[in-house]
Every structure is written in C-alpha cells, then in structure tokens.
Amino acid sequence: MPSSNKQTKYIIVSGGVISGIGKGIIASSTGLLLKTLGLTVTSIKIDPYLNIDAGTLSPLDHGEVFVLDDGGEVDLDLGNYERYLNVTLTRDNNITTGKIYREVIDKERRGDYLGKTVQVVPHITNAIQDWVERVAGVPTSENGRVPDVCIVELGGTVGDIESAPFIEAMRQFQFRVGHDNFCLIHVSLVPVVGAVGEQKTKPTQASVRDLRGLGLSPDILACRSALPFEEGIREKLSMFCQVSPKQVFSVHDCESLYHVPILLRQQGMIDVLTERLKLDNLTYTPEMRVEGDSLWAQWREFARRRARDLDQTTIAIVGKYTYLTDSYISVVKALEHAALNVNRKIKINWVEGSDLEESTMHKDPLKYHEAWQHMCGADGILVPGGFGERGVEGKILAAKWAREHNIPYLGICLGMQVAVIDFARHICGITDAHSAEFRESCANPVVIFMPEIDKATMGGTMRLGSRPTKFLDTEFSKNSKMRRLYGNVDEVHERHRHRYEVNPEVVAELESKGLHFIGRDADTGERMEILELENHPYYVAAQYHPEYLTRPLGPSPMFLGLLLAASGQLEAYLNGEDVSNDTDTKLKM
Structure with a gap:
C-alpha cells in the first residue's frame, strides 16, 4: 500500500477544436487503466458555467442531470466516472464557476481577505487549486485509501473565455504539486476531409499552440478521429506539437466505448503514464496487483461480449x-x-x-x-x-x-x-x-x-x-x-x-x-x-x-x-x- 504521506498524482484532461469530443470517456478510460495497476483513483469534473450545479439545466442544453449519493446534481460525466471506476463520488467532485465564485464571495463578506482587493488572480485561481487538492485528499468509499491519482477533466474547449480562470489555475497548479505529479492529456480532433478522406492535423496543431500560449504543454495527445492514424500522422503531430510519437494516441471510432481502454492500453498508455508520473515509485502489495489483473480480465470479457x-x-x-x-x-x-x-x-x-x-x-x-x-x-x-x-x-x-x-x-x-x-x-x-x-x-x-419540498425554489430542493x-x-x-x-x-x-x-x-x-x-x-x-x-x-x-x-x-x-x-x-x-x-x-x- 502506498505510504500515507505520498503525494497524489494529478492527470488533467483538456479539450481542443470542438466541444463534445469525448474528454469524459478518455478521462474515465485512463482512470480504469490506472485501477488495473491496483491504484486508487478519483475524478473531478470542472464545468465553467455559472450555475451552482446542473440541477436547473435543461437536458436539451446539457444532457442528463446525474445524481450522487449525497444528493449532488452534477454533470453526466460523473456518471461515466462512477461506472468506469466503480467509485462513489460526492458533489464536491463537480466544480463549477458558480461554486468557486460563491465560496470566494462568502469569504470576502466574512472579511477573510483582510481588506485586500479580491481578484481572479490570485483569489479565484487559488480557490480552484485548493478545492482540487481538498477533494483529492479525501479517502475513497471504495477502500478507505487516499487516492493515488486524481483525474481532473476541464470542461469546455481551450480558448473559451469562461474556461480561462481554470486554465490559469492549472498552469499554477503544475508548479504547486511538482513536475513528477502533474500530467496533461489534451484531447483534440483529427478530422477526415476531402474526397479521398485525408486526415488533417492543423486543428490539433492550432489547439496545442493555444494551450501552450496559456502556459500549459500537453504530455499526451489523445486524437479523436473516425479512422486510425494514416501513415505519418503520428510523426507529424509529434513534430509540430512537441511531444514524443509514443505520447500521441489514436482514439478512433471502435466497436463501443467499452473498447476505448483497450485501445489506449494497446498503444502503450500505461507505460507512458508510468514513466511520466513515476508510478513505479509507488509501493504495491501483491493483493493490489491481483485485484488490478482481475479487473482487467473482467473488463476485456465485458467488451468482448459487446463486439x-x-x-x-x-x-x-x-x-x-x-x-x-x-x-x-x-x-x-x-x-x-x-x-x-x-x-x-x-x-x-x-x-x-x-x-x-x-x-x-x-x-x-x-x-x-x-x-x-x-x-x-x-x-x-x-x-x-x-x-x-x-x-x-x-x-x-x-x-x-x-x-x-x-x-x-x-x-x-x-x-x-x-x-x-x-x-x-x-x-x-x-x-x-x-x-x-x-x-x-x-x-x-x-x-x-x-x-x-420548497415550491418556491427550483435548484437543489x-x-x-x-x-x-x-x-x-x-x-x-x-x-x-x-x-x-x-x-x-x-x-x-x-x-x-x-x-x-x-x-x-x-x-x-x-x-x-x-x-x-x-x-x-x-x-x-x-x-x-x-x-x-x-x-x-x-x-x-x-x-x-x-x-x-x-x-x-x-x-x-x-x-x-x-x-x-x-x-x-x-x-x-x-x-x-x-x-x-x-x-x-x-x-x-
């Protein structure tokens, strides 16, 4: 079992080019792969909207409202996390702009800032970082252990105005937790266009350039496409996005979403994460290894049935x-x-x-x-x-x-x-x-x-x-x-x-x-x-x-x-x- 004073590892999942690209599935699949190593994993979803929670959002606007054990009404991606990782999350695992601003304003009203001018930087960005660390330090209901890895999904698309405070918070966060404890997965689109179905890398290049301009450099590229990479695409993305070819993953359409973890593992995702986050430094018991191997065998069988x-x-x-x-x-x-x-x-x-x-x-x-x-x-x-x-x-x-x-x-x-x-x-x-x-x-x-029930108030009642x-x-x-x-x-x-x-x-x-x-x-x-x-x-x-x-x-x-x-x-x-x-x-x- 990893030591109690260990530093939690953080994996940030961002998205580029278009929204709805599948960041939640990539985040969930990555978490599942880490669990097959015997690690304890938790997840956080950041939604940049001003709503306190998803309770009053129309399903037509934002999809299903997912409900947690503690009554939290949250984004549907938390449902993916619970299903893939077999964990029980809380309302604190879903961060919204509304929650962060409410927390900061409440502190300001109490006088916690001692007369300082309250600003996005550092007060909002610090509140975001503190929230992430606080949630990542809570022992899971699954086994009572503090998570070895916390996966944070950044909602929206890089470049969105409302996402800017969260991007800046994560830029600062990488230095707070240290290089070996911070890994950024950027999910982007490689569209197939033209009569011959040529794959285009320019959208991903532009997205990574925007991300780097904001102070974050991706460690892993997860590229969504209808088809597997054509010859030379991985090398081209590697060269222009400044990542190693082994850190560029083709996440093409497959039999089902249950095959995505298999697809990532086949391309070496576990090896890349192990090297990047120094996972070999964590201490494992034989029981953890057996538990992880059993989980992977069950998952492969389940995905096999789907096909x-x-x-x-x-x-x-x-x-x-x-x-x-x-x-x-x-x-x-x-x-x-x-x-x-x-x-x-x-x-x-x-x-x-x-x-x-x-x-x-x-x-x-x-x-x-x-x-x-x-x-x-x-x-x-x-x-x-x-x-x-x-x-x-x-x-x-x-x-x-x-x-x-x-x-x-x-x-x-x-x-x-x-x-x-x-x-x-x-x-x-x-x-x-x-x-x-x-x-x-x-x-x-x-x-x-x-x-x-309170008839007058809609949210959370x-x-x-x-x-x-x-x-x-x-x-x-x-x-x-x-x-x-x-x-x-x-x-x-x-x-x-x-x-x-x-x-x-x-x-x-x-x-x-x-x-x-x-x-x-x-x-x-x-x-x-x-x-x-x-x-x-x-x-x-x-x-x-x-x-x-x-x-x-x-x-x-x-x-x-x-x-x-x-x-x-x-x-x-x-x-x-x-x-x-x-x-x-x-x-x-």
Missing part, C-alpha cells in the same frame, strides 16, 4: 427528450450493462410520449402510427423519469399497453407515477385520476406534491440522493420478482430525484385490485418506493432512479429483470438456472 453477434432484445423507451439521447444516458448504459450480462444485444426504439397521443394522430398520422409501431414491436417498455406535462398522456398509454398485453414494463420515477395513474383510471374506475404536478385542481390526485427503501413483510413482497432480483434483502439504498409521490390515501384501493407497493421508505413506511403488478410477467416501477447505480460488471437488478423478462429468461433465472450461453461466464442467482 459479439448476440441475440437482440428490443426495448422501447417512451420519453420526452428522445431526440437527444444524452438526456437518458444512464438509462441507456443501464440497459447495455444488463443486456451484456445476459448475453443479449440491446436495441432501443426511441418513442416520443406525445407522439402516442390522439392529438398527434390528427396532426401527423404518420408520426402517430410510427410511434405505436415502435412501441408495439418492442420486447419490453421503459418509461424513464422526467418533468413537465408534455407527453404524459402518451406515457400513461404506454403503461396501459404493457399492462394489458403482458409486455415487460419498467417505470422510473415519473414512469412509476404514470403506471399508478393508468391503474387508477382503468382498473379502479377513478376516471379523472391524475397527478397534482399537471392538474393542481384535480379532484382525485393519485400523485401529490411532497409536503416537505427536491428529494435527492441515496435513501433506504424497505421491503414489506407481506406474502406477496417476500415472493415478488423484484425482491428476488435484489437478492432477497430486506432493504436497498437507491438514489432519488423527485418532488411528487404516490398519494398514500389511494394505496389501499390500488393494492386491493392487484397493484402492490412492495417497497416503502424506511423512515416512515408511508412513501411508496417500489410497485409490482400481480399476474404479470414483469411489471415493476420505482420512485427512485436505479440507473444511477448501474455498473458494467454489476448491472442494476431492475434493469436486469427487464432484460431477462424481455428475452424470456426471467423465470429460469429466478429459479437459479444458468441463463448464459457463454462458456466463459455464467450468470446465476
């Missing part, structure tokens, strides 16, 4: 932002993880909830019929979380279709609430049943606003973070599919993000007709958390978001159940039978 020609299972996701799939990135990853762990390839039919509604049939019949065709042709249906009224009636219709036609169904957050609305309307005869979120004056609200859910001690609950998928435990901890809940006053009537609330909050027992429909192949829903805790090598039980049911393997799995046709890996209870 195989597996049987396909189709899941319809009925949502509100389906034209921007980053809005549901954790749901997509959870489906992928579950599918690959049962040797299936996932195909997603994206269905806009509003397209299922009768009003669309009158305005655009083709769109209406296509939406229903996509949903009806799926092996399973999933309604994810969301806010706002648009498409809600379509989601209710999706829940109704799954219930009536014995199609495996998984509802998450709003997906649970629409399942309750459908059941109340069409089974319990409460024809005007609705949610108070969409009908404040509704006479029969089966979904209500939680009394403890929902029921957020990890909360315990206790399974009921009833005959149905004990034998329920959902409880068995969770391993017959009494209590589970999952992450929440909601303002509305199922009305406790209607629960008895719903359960009398066969909709069972088998899991409730552990604190009061009056907040409905998990429902399961009797006499159905798989009709379950949760108020929490199980997708936030999915891992490539540890899929979420709720998603695993959906894939097993949709592929006709659930009963065999629940009975303890081997449901894998893979000779290397067997999936059993």
Whole structure:
C-alpha cells in the first residue's frame, strides 16, 4: 500500500477544436487503466458555467442531470466516472464557476481577505487549486485509501473565455504539486476531409499552440478521429506539437466505448503514464496487483461480449427528450450493462410520449402510427423519469399497453407515477385520476406534491440522493420478482430525484385490485418506493432512479429483470438456472 504521506498524482484532461469530443470517456478510460495497476483513483469534473450545479439545466442544453449519493446534481460525466471506476463520488467532485465564485464571495463578506482587493488572480485561481487538492485528499468509499491519482477533466474547449480562470489555475497548479505529479492529456480532433478522406492535423496543431500560449504543454495527445492514424500522422503531430510519437494516441471510432481502454492500453498508455508520473515509485502489495489483473480480465470479457453477434432484445423507451439521447444516458448504459450480462444485444426504439397521443394522430398520422409501431414491436417498455406535462398522456398509454398485453414494463420515477395513474383510471374506475404536478385542481390526485419540498425554489430542493427503501413483510413482497432480483434483502439504498409521490390515501384501493407497493421508505413506511403488478410477467416501477447505480460488471437488478423478462429468461433465472450461453461466464442467482 502506498505510504500515507505520498503525494497524489494529478492527470488533467483538456479539450481542443470542438466541444463534445469525448474528454469524459478518455478521462474515465485512463482512470480504469490506472485501477488495473491496483491504484486508487478519483475524478473531478470542472464545468465553467455559472450555475451552482446542473440541477436547473435543461437536458436539451446539457444532457442528463446525474445524481450522487449525497444528493449532488452534477454533470453526466460523473456518471461515466462512477461506472468506469466503480467509485462513489460526492458533489464536491463537480466544480463549477458558480461554486468557486460563491465560496470566494462568502469569504470576502466574512472579511477573510483582510481588506485586500479580491481578484481572479490570485483569489479565484487559488480557490480552484485548493478545492482540487481538498477533494483529492479525501479517502475513497471504495477502500478507505487516499487516492493515488486524481483525474481532473476541464470542461469546455481551450480558448473559451469562461474556461480561462481554470486554465490559469492549472498552469499554477503544475508548479504547486511538482513536475513528477502533474500530467496533461489534451484531447483534440483529427478530422477526415476531402474526397479521398485525408486526415488533417492543423486543428490539433492550432489547439496545442493555444494551450501552450496559456502556459500549459500537453504530455499526451489523445486524437479523436473516425479512422486510425494514416501513415505519418503520428510523426507529424509529434513534430509540430512537441511531444514524443509514443505520447500521441489514436482514439478512433471502435466497436463501443467499452473498447476505448483497450485501445489506449494497446498503444502503450500505461507505460507512458508510468514513466511520466513515476508510478513505479509507488509501493504495491501483491493483493493490489491481483485485484488490478482481475479487473482487467473482467473488463476485456465485458467488451468482448459487446463486439459479439448476440441475440437482440428490443426495448422501447417512451420519453420526452428522445431526440437527444444524452438526456437518458444512464438509462441507456443501464440497459447495455444488463443486456451484456445476459448475453443479449440491446436495441432501443426511441418513442416520443406525445407522439402516442390522439392529438398527434390528427396532426401527423404518420408520426402517430410510427410511434405505436415502435412501441408495439418492442420486447419490453421503459418509461424513464422526467418533468413537465408534455407527453404524459402518451406515457400513461404506454403503461396501459404493457399492462394489458403482458409486455415487460419498467417505470422510473415519473414512469412509476404514470403506471399508478393508468391503474387508477382503468382498473379502479377513478376516471379523472391524475397527478397534482399537471392538474393542481384535480379532484382525485393519485400523485401529490411532497409536503416537505420548497415550491418556491427550483435548484437543489427536491428529494435527492441515496435513501433506504424497505421491503414489506407481506406474502406477496417476500415472493415478488423484484425482491428476488435484489437478492432477497430486506432493504436497498437507491438514489432519488423527485418532488411528487404516490398519494398514500389511494394505496389501499390500488393494492386491493392487484397493484402492490412492495417497497416503502424506511423512515416512515408511508412513501411508496417500489410497485409490482400481480399476474404479470414483469411489471415493476420505482420512485427512485436505479440507473444511477448501474455498473458494467454489476448491472442494476431492475434493469436486469427487464432484460431477462424481455428475452424470456426471467423465470429460469429466478429459479437459479444458468441463463448464459457463454462458456466463459455464467450468470446465476
């Protein structure tokens, strides 16, 4: 085990040419490779926007809002970090301009600066550096060790005005921590243009020149391109960007994102990092080496499955932002993880909830019929979380279709609430049943606003973070599919993000007709958390978001159940039978 007084190593990941180039995947993949050495790794994401957190950002503007155990609403890249590194991060692992400026201004108001003029340099830049060091020094929940390596992703693109304080902070930081403890990976674009598909290096050269002009020199170039490097491209980049050829990596399109760590390792990333950061000076135990080797073997097997020609299972996701799939990135990853762990390839039919509604049939019949065709042709249906009224009636219709036609169904957050609305309307005869979120004056609200939530303030006021859910001690609950998928435990901890809940006053009537609330909050027992429909192949829903805790090598039980049911393997799995046709890996209870 590395000594307690060791200096943490820092890897900074910056981006050039264009945004959305894949810095998060490079950062996550690099962290995974370091973990295969037995090292403890943590990650920080820097977002240069003024928002305090991602909680009030539209998914269309910034992708999914990811929720952490401590209730932090953060950038979706932190989801990548948790999934790849199998770590539990906190809200402090996401730095925003808003957080930094708030901290500095609070200090100024208290008089901490003793009358000095507060400026970007040194006060803001010092606050950034102090924050990074503070987070990097926190022992991980994974093994209780202080991280050996902290990976810091700089959001945005080099040259952006809003990123300037963070770039300057990292320029200073390299001297604070020392040359052997600081490594900069610059992720850039090598576009393929022209009729013959020639790769162009000029954009990367210009990006590196800008970066060097700001006082930072890249140690590693990770070059995104549709194709592997042509002959001479690596040498050309090396010459004009002042890095060794072995420090230039081709990160071309491959089978899947799970192959990126393999791609980097094949090109010598571990050797370059070991040499640059003097990782050989760290002390390793045999247990750390064995743990790292085991992780790499599991990851390669998982990526191998992704590349195989597996049987396909189709899941319809009925949502509100389906034209921007980053809005549901954790749901997509959870489906992928579950599918690959049962040797299936996932195909997603994206269905806009509003397209299922009768009003669309009158305005655009083709769109209406296509939406229903996509949903009806799926092996399973999933309604994810969301806010706002648009498409809600379509989601209710999706829940109704799954219930009536014995199609495996998984509802998450709003997906649970629409399942309750459908059941109340069409089974319990409460024809005007609705949610108070969409009908404040509704006479029969089966979904209500939680009394403890602040209606006036939007950011950070929902029921957020990890909360315990206790399974009921009833005959149905004990034998329920959902409880068995969770391993017959009494209590589970999952992450929440909601303002509305199922009305406790209607629960008895719903359960009398066969909709069972088998899991409730552990604190009061009056907040409905998990429902399961009797006499159905798989009709379950949760108020929490199980997708936030999915891992490539540890899929979420709720998603695993959906894939097993949709592929006709659930009963065999629940009975303890081997449901894998893979000779290397067997999936059993």
